[in-house]
Amino acid sequence: MTITIIVLIITIAMFIWGRVRGDIVALSSLMVLTATGVLTTSEALSGFSSPILIMMVGLFVVxxxxxxxxxxxxxxxxxxxxxxxxxxxxxxxxxxxxxxxxxxxxxxxxxxxxxxxxxxxxxxxxxxxxxxxxxxxxxxxxxxxxxxxxxxxxxxxxxxxxxxxxxxxxxxxxxxxxxxxxxxxxxxxxxxxxxxxxxxxxxxNGGQGKSVDDLAVQYQLHENIYKYSVGNNKGGLAGMRVQDLDLQNKYGLTILEIRNETKNALGKEIRQNMAWADTMIVQGDILYFYGDKQAMETFARERHLVSMSTDRLDFYDIGISEIVVLPTSRLIGTRIRDSRLREDYSVNILSIHRDKKYIKEELSEHRLQNGDILLVQGQWEKIMQMNHENENWVVLGRPDKLMERVSLDYKxxxxxxxxxxxxxxxxxxxxxxxxxxxxxxxxxxxxxxxxxxxxxxxxxTINWESVMLIACMMPMSIALEKTGVSQIVSENLVRSLGALGPYALLAGMYFTTSLMTMFISNTATAVLMAPIALTAAQQIGVSPYSFMFAVTLGASMCFASPFSTPPNALVMKAGRYTFMDYIIVGLPLQIIIGIVMTIILPLLFPF
Known part of the structure; x- marks a missing residue:
């Protein structure tokens, strides 16, 4: 019992200190309890086979x-x-x-x-x-x-x-x-x-950086993007290769992507492909063009393309990012058409940001200068490759993080x-x-x-720190029950509050759990307090359901500290809140919920 109590106190103290990750603290505690013989090996590992743990992993993915x-x-x-x-x-x-x-x-x-x-x-x-x-x-x-x-x-x-x-x-x-x-x-x-x-x-903006949608708005891409579908008309594009069109020289246009959209049992599937020189255009393809509106209308009329409405360019497999030309870059003084960025990195240059100006017209003829910011479009993997090969440029932001933030909204x-x-x-x-x-x-x-x-x-998407924390803390409740600590705590609660009736004991359970949650995670607190609440209810001969709900409420309704839950800490900087703000607003809410639910819970789950 002594070892269990010492380990529990040190564990809580380490959680409060916060300098060591919670999962490492929990795992260390588990190993100490196992090495000292308080827990058997199977008991120590029982948390990893718990249905609740597997369910949590699945919920992270969902x-x-x-x-x-x-x-x-x-x-x-x-x-x-x-x-x-x-x-x-x-x-x-x-x-x-x-x-x-x-x-x-x-x-x-x-x-x-x-x-x-x-x-x-x-x-x-x-x-x-x-x-x-x-x-x-x-x-x-x-x-x-x-x-x-x-x-x-x-x-x-x-x-x-x-x-x-x-x-x-x-x-x-x-x-x-x-x-x-x-x-x-x-x-x-x-x-x-x-x-x-x-x-x-x-x-x-809290330093969050630009998203792909922010970049699209900044460079006003929607003003120069056109969406057309390929039909089976004679003289149309079906059966032609991209290089046969000579779009850039004849019309000043660029095919940004060729898209195929199909429907199946799992909903709509969208495949985005870059338009390579030897890419064959087939009937049903959806083409996204970039360039001058008048030239686009002329080309569409000549090739019998069917216009489709679009107000934005979607980013799924293909994305956009900014790169800055360095003073030592081989690109300085080079025309865009000779830069070989498309040949070597499979990206399109959509715009140049130079001296507060955005250059879009006749891009291929512009010579690059030191400090130019280029908006490039391509497959995310190719943009990330550019990020690793930065002798000539620097990619602004992180392409991998940009890609993660692009939602697959069609799903x-x-x-x-x-x-x-x-x-x-x-x-x-x-x-x-x-x-x-x-x-x-x-x-x-x-x-x-x-x-x-x-x-x-x-x-x-799985928070492995939380998974390890829960798996390692679950056996702690076994140790508390096995050594009689849970029994002693519940007996003390019953002795001090039980005489005042089940309502007083129920309130004591809520506020004890609530106090612990201010210092350690709500899940770890629930794991520790649930068996204590169950034992306390059994000792006074009432149904444990109200007491168990008091535990989950006390563990989850913790608002008096910015560090009691991740969401509280998440908004602290953005809202410019102080520690006292949480006490002034959160503590009354926490107390009121405890008082009201002490009255309501027995009505929902009778003693």
Whole structure:
């Protein structure tokens, strides 16, 4: 028992100190407990085979697909249209939307989606972002209480109940609790958020850098891009090679890409290809041209091309980036047509940014100068290759990060259907599929359906630090129970509060968990407190469900510190908040939720 208590105290102290990664601290604690004989090898490794851990890994992938396809982003963009510049209305919409998204996506991912939307709303409509950012961080946690998968502590208490012979919680068992805490959150945050208003520059972008869409707007690409389809007309382009057209010399035009769009059982598939000299154009191809409008109309008329509406150039396999010509570059003084960038790196030069001017006309004849910024277009792999071969230029930004930020929006309906299928399998009991199987199947379907660029991209969505932290902390609860520590803590809680009745003990469980979550992760706190709450309920002879919900609420509803949850820390810099801002706004919300839920939980889950 002594060893377990010492290890627990040191572990919590290391979590609070924060200088060592949480997963390393948890793994070290696990090894000490195993080496000293407190845990057997099988007990120490039990966390890695836990269904909750596998489910969390699958949920990271599902949530990543929702982000990558732009599904959550499009939902957020609708909010800014509905708010119409009204700050209070915007706050309500933002909190509700964040809560709904947070029911299915990690709270960190949800807040990461909403932040740029809020900053954009602030810049375009005058809404003060500092009033919205902290409520959004809180709403991500509030929304996590709507579903079983909304936040890891929900999964923890469900598994603890099941392991001890109780009926596991269902997908929407949390829904009434979630609705109540969201209502409390809105009621508290509407007036309290006025205390957060700060003067933040409207054009502050937090150093996020330019996205591909930002570059497209900056260089006004939409003004010179034309989209046409190839028919089977006599004298048309079908059957011709790109080099036979001599577009640049005759018309001053460039084919940016040749696209094929097909439909199959998994939705729409889009293939983007660069137009090489020997590329054969076939009927049904969609061509994107770049150049002078009048010349484009002339060429289209001569070749019987069918015009298609376009207001932007999509970036999937093919992207754009900026490169700066260095003083020592071989390109200085060279005409663009002689630069061999297309031949050597398979990229098109779309524009030159020189002395605050954007040069687009007759590009091939312009000679490059020191300091020119070139907007280049090509396959992401080729742009990244240029980034590694920088004797003559420097690529601005990181092409790999730009590529990751490009959403596969044509896959959004597929991602939505898969997520809906996963929810249906988890909600309805007559479907004989375990929740963990439903989640892992959904994750696999997201990969098979092409909602990620690659399997590696899917793996990158998994927060392995969180996975290791949870897997290593789960056996800690075994050690606490095995050595009698959980029993002692629960007996002390029962002795001190049990005489005052189950309501007092329930409140004690919430606020004890809430206090611990201010210093260590909510998942680790839930893992430690769930068995204690279960034992305490058993000792006073009442149903443990209210007590388990008090644990997950105390673990998830932690708003009094910027470091208690990742979303709280995420908005701190953007909103220019201080530690005291979280105490002034977050602590009252945290306390009010605890008081209200102490009364409500026994009504929802009777003692």
């Amino acid at each position: 949530g990543g697909a929702i982000l990558q396809t732009g599904l959550a982003q499009s939902a957020g963009n609708s909010i800014s249209k509905m708010a119409k510049g009204n700050e209070t209305r915007a706050l309500i919409y933002v909190v509700l939307a964040t809560s709904i998204i947070g029911a299915f996506v990690s709270n960190t991912g949800t807040v990461a989606i909403m932040m740029p939307i809020i900053m954009s709303m602030a810049a375009s409509s005058g809404i003060r972002s500092s009033r919205l950012l902290m409520p959004v961080a809180f709403a991500g946690s509030l929304g996590g209480m709507l579903t079983l998968i909304g936040t890891p502590p929900n999964l923890v208490i469900s598994e603890t109940l099941e392991e001890n012979g109780y009926a596991p919680l269902k997908f929407f068992s949390f829904f009434p609790v979630g609705v109540i805490v969201i209502a409390i959150g809105l009621a508290v945050l509407l007036p309290m958020s006025l205390l957060l208003i700060k003067k933040i520059g409207k054009h502050q 959004a309906p597929v991602a939505a259907a898969i997520m809906l299928l996963m929810i249906v399998m988890m909600v309805f009991d007559f479907i004989p599929i375990a929740p963990v199987v439903a989640v892992v199947s959904a994750a696999l379907l997201m990969v098979f359906a092409g909602c990620f660029r690659s399997v590696d991209a899917a793996y990158k």
